[in-house]
Amino acid sequence: MSLLTFTRGEICAMNIVTTKLRRFAPRRKAHVIPGFGLSVGVTITLISLIVVIPLLSVLVALSGISWREFWGIVTDKMVLHAYQVSFVCSLIAAVVNCVFGLLLAWVLTRYKFPGRRILDGLIELPFALPTAVAGIALTTIYADQGWIGKIFAPLGIKISYTQVGITIALIFIGIPFVVRSVQPVLEKLDSQYEEAAQMLGASRVRTFFKVLMPELLPALLTGFGLAFSRGLGEYGSVVFIAGNIPYKTQIAPLLIMGKLEQFSYAGATSIALVMIVIAFILLFSINFIQSHMNKAAKNN
Amino acid sequence: MKIKKISVLVLTLSLALSALAGCSSEPTETTSGDDRPAEVEILNVSYDPTRELYVAFNEAFAKYWKETTGQEVVVTQSHAGSGKQANAVIEGNEADVVTLALEGDVDAIRKAGLINDGWVDRLPLKSSPYTSTIVFLVRKGNPKNIKDWDDIVKSGVEVITPSPKTSGGAKWNFLAAWAFAQNLYNGDDAKITQFVKDLYANVTVLDSGARGSTTTFVENKQGDVLLAWENEAFLSQKEHPGEYEIVTPSISILAQPSVSVVDTNADKHGTREVSEAYLQYLYTEEAQRIEGTWFYRPSNETILKEFSDIFDLNVKLVNIDDDFGGWDAANTKFFVDGAVFDQIYKQ
Numbered sequence: 333m334s335l336l337t338f339t340r341g342e343i344c345a346m347n348i349v350t351t352k353l354r355r356f357a358p359r360r361k362a363h364v365i366p367g368f369g370l371s372v373g374v375t376i377t378l379i380s381l382i383v384v385i386p387l388l389s390v391l392v393a394l395s396g397i398s399w400r401e402f403w404g405i406v407t408d409k410m411v412l413h414a415y416q417v418s419f420v421c422s423l424i425a426a427v428v429n430c431v432f433g434l435l436l437a438w439v440l441t442r443y444k445f446p447g448r449r450i451l452d453g454l455i456e457l458p459f460a461l462p463t464a465v466a467g468i469a470l471t472t473i474y475a476d477q478g479w480i481g482k483i484f485a486p487l488g489i490k491i492s493y494t495q496v497g498i499t500i501a502l503i504f505i506g507i508p509f510v511v512r513s514v515q516p517v518l519e520k521l522d523s524q525y526e527e528a529a530q531m532l533g534a535s536r537v538r539t540f541f542k543v544l545m546p547e548l549l550p551a552l553l554t555g556f557g558l559a560f561s562r563g564l565g566e567y568g569s570v571v572f573i574a575g576n577i578p579y580k581t582q583i584a585p586l587l588i589m590g591k592l593e594q595f596s597y598a599g600a601t602s603i604a605l606v607m608i609v610i611a612f613i614l615l616f617s618i619n620f621i622q623s624h625m626n627k628a629a630k631n632n
Numbered sequence: 633m634k635i636k637k638i639s640v641l642v643l644t645l646s647l648a649l650s651a652l653a654g655c656s657s658e659p660t661e662t663t664s665g666d667d668r669p670a671e672v673e674i675l676n677v678s679y680d681p682t683r684e685l686y687v688a689f690n691e692a693f694a695k696y697w698k699e700t701t702g703q704e705v706v707v708t709q710s711h712a713g714s715g716k717q718a719n720a721v722i723e724g725n726e727a728d729v730v731t732l733a734l735e736g737d738v739d740a741i742r743k744a745g746l747i748n749d750g751w752v753d754r755l756p757l758k759s760s761p762y763t764s765t766i767v768f769l770v771r772k773g774n775p776k777n778i779k780d781w782d783d784i785v786k787s788g789v790e791v792i793t794p795s796p797k798t799s800g801g802a803k804w805n806f807l808a809a810w811a812f813a814q815n816l817y818n819g820d821d822a823k824i825t826q827f828v829k830d831l832y833a834n835v836t837v838l839d840s841g842a843r844g845s846t847t848t849f850v851e852n853k854q855g856d857v858l859l860a861w862e863n864e865a866f867l868s869q870k871e872h873p874g875e876y877e878i879v880t881p882s883i884s885i886l887a888q889p890s891v892s893v894v895d896t897n898a899d900k901h902g903t904r905e906v907s908e909a910y911l912q913y914l915y916t917e918e919a920q921r922i923e924g925t926w927f928y929r930p931s932n933e934t935i936l937k938e939f940s941d942i943f944d945l946n947v948k949l950v951n952i953d954d955d956f957g958g959w960d961a962a963n964t965k966f967f968v969d970g971a972v973f974d975q976i977y978k979q
Contacts, residue, residue: 592719
């Protein structure tokens with residue numbers, strides 16, 4: 333009792349101290365990076381200089397041609413086919429990367445084994461390697477006389493110079509996106525959840541899909557979106573392995589290069605614009621789905 | 633508070649704007665011809681297969697220039713697909729001289745205003761100091777018995793050649809095949825087109841550039857025959873002795889790479905004198921021999937004969953001006969979007 337009783341003087345002194353302290357307390361919520369105005373200003377400037385203005389210059393380059401010409405270029409049969417090759421191969425590659433990347437991230441975070449750190453370091457290598465080097469190396473290995481291609485050749489499966497080859501190149505360049513998006517989430521995810529699910533009698537499959545998946549899905553989607561859009565634009569590694577035969581293995585970025593080579597800037601930018609718009613819609617919708625999922629996760 | 637925010641925003645924006653403005657002004661320097669600096673640097677923007685040639689030539693030129701003027705000259709080389717290089721120069725790669733695969737590529741730089749009109753006639757032989765042609769590179773023993781163009785359109789023969797849409801050099805390949813068919817079918821366009829269509833139906837890998845095709849054929853062992861620049865074919869043969877044979881067809885095309893000083897850049901850098909001397913030196917006997925050694929056909933007839941044991945001088949060579957009406961006509965007829973090359977792939 334006596335501990336909680338104060339004399340009048342003591343209370344008075346405490347009041348003075350608290351008001352003094354209050355004076356030093358921040359008036360609004362503190363941010364780590366100071367100055368909303370400054371940071372937004374810098375952000376907008378950088379995004380303008382590096383992203384928005386170069387992208388808008390695409391529109392400027394297009395101003396020389398009419399809608400009809402634009403439509404004629406982007407709906408040309410050869411161009412449509414190239415879009416199809418680019419989209420289908422990128423999509424398959426991104427899906428494969430999601431499965432493979434999730435597994436890889438799982439192994440890297442959940443198990444301890446010798447060489448784990450080295451494996452972890454190898455993940456980023458596709459980013460560091462010049463894409464042309466990757467392309468040439470993959471082509472040589474998967475060509476019908478190469479190390480791996482040799483195994484498939486007797487079965488009648490050709491990898492280099494087919495759409496399979498293109499997909500493999502895109503898997504190669506896309507894998508870091510998925511692994512690095514999923515890894516931090518997996519690291520944070522306490523294995524208690526899995527244990528709890530098992531204690532409550534859930535099967536392993538059920539635990540995976542009902543307990544782990546909802547947590548991982550947003551990150552997996554990010555990885556998917558990044559890998560997919562990177563695949564759409566990839567040029568350097570794909571041209572070597574693609575074979576570039578029109579109507580068969582020609583990718584859209586190659587057509588863009590072809591048009592530039594003929595000094596047809598409007599033609600090149602027309603194809604590019606369609607790709608930019610589609611990629612933007614795609615990434616935007618992925619972000620949208622993701623924010624919904626995050627909200628749903630919070631509400632639960 | 634609000635005023636502070638706004639002032640910070642204004643400050644950052646103005647900083648950004650001044651940074652943008654700063655980009656547009658460039659320093660210009662000029663040096664007069666007589667008092668030369670001790671060292672001068674020029675940039676030669678060239679196409680893929682000339683890499684080795686210019687390494688040798690630059691060394692010879694540097695020696696010559698040092699002896700005549702006392703000035704050290706450092707030549708920086710840049711190599712990539714010819715059209716890509718032309719684009720790079722137009723977009724601001726400050727080449728002092730260009731040595732490209734096609735007259736059309738150099739002319740595109742003229743159209744952009746960087747090279748003066750009439751550049752073709754500034755140097756002898758339409759500014760093309762060395763020439764080459766298109767030949768076949770086949771595997772040892774020539775297993776498919778390929779002798780001429782009509783052997784490579786047969787079914788079952790796999791052909792490797794770059795796409796003329798992305799590779800300037802590959803236009804020569806296409807035109808050489810066309811020239812053969814034109815002779816065979818006496819100018820019947822439908823039959824010639826069918827011939828070229830059959831040829832490209834046999835193409836299994838259509839690389840984006842000449843070096844890419846060589847890699848596909850030589851390193852990745854694809855296809856039975858590579859349509860290649862003569863110099864590129866000899867180089868592959870030299871690097872892989874005993875693995876390849878060169879077959880020169882009965883008709884091919886005289887490939888005339890073009891060279892020019894990029895006037896705007898040379899004047900800006902004050903390198904016009906050395907740049908012009910550099911290109912003129914390509915025509916000297918010494919340089920012509922270097923070109924021959926690196927498997928380019930010297931334009932000097934006497935020196936060309938010295939290399940008659942290397943080059944097949946009996947091949948009938950058509951040329952772009954007399955047989956195809958120049959590059960503008962050839963591009964319009966064959967290579968622009970929707971022209972013959974696109975047609976033969978239409979299904």
